[in-house]
Amino acid sequence: MSAAMPRRPRQIAGIYRPPVTNKTPPPPPRPGPLAQLFRTANTIRAHLEHIVLHEEGMSWTTYDVLVLICARRVVDTRTAAVEIGIAKATLTNTVGHLVDRNLVRRNLHDNDRRRVVLRPTPDGIDLARRVQGRVDAEQTRLLAAAGISSGDGLARALRQLATTSRAHKTLHAQAGARR
Numbered sequence: 001m002s003a004a005m006p007r008r009p010r011q012i013a014g015i016y017r018p019p020v021t022n023k024t025p026p027p028p029p030r031p032g033p034l035a036q037l038f039r040t041a042n043t044i045r046a047h048l049e050h051i052v053l054h055e056e057g058m059s060w061t062t063y064d065v066l067v068l069i070c071a072r073r074v075v076d077t078r079t080a081a082v083e084i085g086i087a088k089a090t091l092t093n094t095v096g097h098l099v100d101r102n103l104v105r106r107n108l109h110d111n112d113r114r115r116v117v118l119r120p121t122p123d124g125i126d127l128a129r130r131v132q133g134r135v136d137a138e139q140t141r142l143l144a145a146a147g148i149s150s151g152d153g154l155a156r157a158l159r160q161l162a163t164t165s166r167a168h169k170t171l172h173a174q175a176g177a178r179r
Contacts, residue, residue: 052131
């Protein structure tokens with residue numbers, strides 16, 4: 001057939017018969033429990049930022065970093081980033097805001113001058129206590145509205161899930177390094 005001639009559709013003799021299978025089609029994809037957990041966490045995070053943290057000029061990340069530093073009293077930046085689950089660059093930016101507000105101090109590590117440690121200031125501890133009380137009150141209200149009597153069991157289960165995930169990530173990274 002030459003390029004100048006238009007193409008005609010092919011004629012097919014017979015009747016169309018769909019393939020015969022006994023299988024029902026799989027159900028459409030639906031979000032699993034972890035997808036729902038992430039969606040719920042994002043919704044609650046935005047709610048707490050709007051209801052509680054906005055008044056203090058904080059985001060969830062700045063609050064989370066401040067509370068971790070206050071709880072540990074001294075924590076190096078690498079540990080803080082891993083514990084919270086944020087990139088080191090995000091931690092650096094967040095700590096910069098906390099330092100500017102005189103809520104956290106940045107110091108060189110005593111034994112390894114290449115590492116940085118973070119310490120809360122008295123103002124940081126006071127703010128963390130005050131805001132944590134308001135966050136806890138809102139958390140209790142949200143859990144009660146959802147029919148969850150205590151957040152302690154939920155917190156333990158989520159902490160275990162995070163620990164398991166971090167351990168799996170470490171094992172996976174070690175296996176990849178051996179290849």
